[in-house]
Amino acid sequence: MTSEQITKAVILVGGPSRGTRFRPLSFKTPKPLFPVAGRPMIYHHIKALSQLGIIKEVLIIGFYEPELFNSFIDSAQNEFGIGIRYLREYQSLGTAGGLYHFRDQILRGSTERFFVMNADVVCSFPLQEMLDSHIRNYEKPKCTILATTVEDSDSAHRFGCLVKNEKNQVMHYVEKPESFLSNLISCGVFLFENTIFQQMKNIKAMKEEKEEAFGLEIDVLRPMAGTGQLYVYEMEHFWNQIKTPGSSVSANRMYLQSYMITCPDLVTKHVESGAEIISPVYIHPSASIHGTAKIGPNVSIGANAVVGRGVRVAESIILENVTLKENSCILNSIVGMDTNVGEWARVEGTPEPAPNRPLTTNGIKVPSITILGGDISVEPEVIIRNCIVLPHKELRNSYHNEILL
Numbered sequence: 001m002t003s004e005q006i007t008k009a010v011i012l013v014g015g016p017s018r019g020t021r022f023r024p025l026s027f028k029t030p031k032p033l034f035p036v037a038g039r040p041m042i043y044h045h046i047k048a049l050s051q052l053g054i055i056k057e058v059l060i061i062g063f064y065e066p067e068l069f070n071s072f073i074d075s076a077q078n079e080f081g082i083g084i085r086y087l088r089e090y091q092s093l094g095t096a097g098g099l100y101h102f103r104d105q106i107l108r109g110s111t112e113r114f115f116v117m118n119a120d121v122v123c124s125f126p127l128q129e130m131l132d133s134h135i136r137n138y139e140k141p142k143c144t145i146l147a148t149t150v151e152d153s154d155s156a157h158r159f160g161c162l163v164k165n166e167k168n169q170v171m172h173y174v175e176k177p178e179s180f181l182s183n184l185i186s187c188g189v190f191l192f193e194n195t196i197f198q199q200m201k202n203i204k205a206m207k208e209e210k211e212e213a214f215g216l217e218i219d220v221l222r223p224m225a226g227t228g229q230l231y232v233y234e235m236e237h238f239w240n241q242i243k244t245p246g247s248s249v250s251a252n253r254m255y256l257q258s259y260m261i262t263c264p265d266l267v268t269k270h271v272e273s274g275a276e277i278i279s280p281v282y283i284h285p286s287a288s289i290h291g292t293a294k295i296g297p298n299v300s301i302g303a304n305a306v307v308g309r310g311v312r313v314a315e316s317i318i319l320e321n322v323t324l325k326e327n328s329c330i331l332n333s334i335v336g337m338d339t340n341v342g343e344w345a346r347v348e349g350t351p352e353p354a355p356n357r358p359l360t361t362n363g364i365k366v367p368s369i370t371i372l373g374g375d376i377s378v379e380p381e382v383i384i385r386n387c388i389v390l391p392h393k394e395l396r397n398s399y400h401n402e403i404l405l
């Protein structure tokens with residue numbers, strides 16, 4: 001086997017009925033295109049795939065309207081020189097259902113094997129290492145799963161949990177187990193041999209009879225555990241899920257910090273006005289930053305944003321067409337597009353302590369990052385702290401720990 005035989009990759013993006021925990025940020029932009037480190041979430045997947053140098057085509061599979069992806073696909077094809085297509089499921093077919101439905105497209109051109117990546121992960125994507133171990137070390141793998149160890153055993157139950165042997169073969173796989181199985185979890189990135197579709201054919205027939213959803217993890221991977229065909233590649237660098245808006249702020253930080261070392265062209269080192277930049281930061285070239293502003297660390301600022309005199313921004317994502325007026329301060333927050341923050345206003349949150357915890361406890365909102373959903377006006381001098389604000393609001397007073405509908 002040689003690595004040249006790899007030709008394809010699939011990114012599973014789901015559709016509008018999924019990713020509800022990501023609201024209000026997914027109202028205008030589909031979650032897979034939400035900007036993290038200044039680029040759409042799945043840009044980072046495609047960038048990593050392009051660095052392998054052998055991927056001929058990336059198929060984005062989901063049940064969003066195809067038009068939503070057109071301009072992203074055009075610009076990513078130009079940048080990376082890889083064919084990229086969006087394939088739409090007529091309805092949610094499940095994580096294996098979409099793959100199986102489009103198997104002819106995936107296999108077209110004699111595809112030997114293909115990556116499958118969940119869209120909603122932030123990851124250092126050690127794809128070359130994963131591919132090398134799949135090819136070199138293993139006897140007869142049908143699939144290799146990218147895995148990582150979570151330190152906090154209490155959170156392992158939110159993922160696919162794996163038990164492996166000394167040959168890195170998966171002996172047990174349980175998707176989101178009710179009781180503790182293992183700290184080794186699936187990162188939602190897989191490498192399949194093309195023969196997987198023969199296996200899927202039989203399972204699919206049974207599923208159709210029962211009219212059940214067809215899931216990659218439960219229906220395909222779990223039965224492969226203990227058969228010697230399912231392997232694991234354990235990664236060392238950063239990985240996380242992006243389920244909540246808070247996790248997109250951590251994802252922003254992880255990509256910016258990593259690009260500062262691996263890809264310095266993707267971060268901004270200085271701006272013409274001479275504003276103080278505390279790296280890592282990404283600022284869109286069309287944004288205007290006053291020379292007395294102080295930006296960073298871990299900030300991304302979108303197109304046409306205007307950042308005024310004396311503004312302070314740290315640990316935040318500022319989307320396009322946002323205006324931050326004189327001496328306003330934004331910390332641990334996401335400011336949605338077309339928002340205006342008045343002079344001396346403060347928008348601040350609390351870094352997410354534990355991802356996926358409930359929004360409220362006993363009816364009281366738990367402190368978290370602040371999210372201004374978009375098209376919001378924050379009047380001068382008000383303080384918005386630990387709040388989630390839905391779009392199209394005028395905030396004339398200060399609010400703490402509230403969800404403003």
Ligand SMILES: Nc1nc2c(ncn2[C@@H]2O[C@H](COP(=O)(O)OP(=O)(O)O[C@H]3O[C@H](CO)[C@@H](O)[C@H](O)[C@@H]3O)[C@@H](O)[C@H]2O)c(=O)[nH]1
Nearest residue numbers: 012013014061062092093094098118119120159160186188
């Ligand atoms: N095309 C398509 N995509 C889908 C569908 N359903 C979900 N997806 C996409 O498939 C990915 C997995 O989503 P979920 O099914 O919601 O699973 P999860 O809770 O994120 O858990 C998965 O990822 C974890 C790592 O982040 C894994 O640990 C876990 O085992 C599993 O693979 C996401 O990118 C989601 O958008 C579908 O019907 N069709």
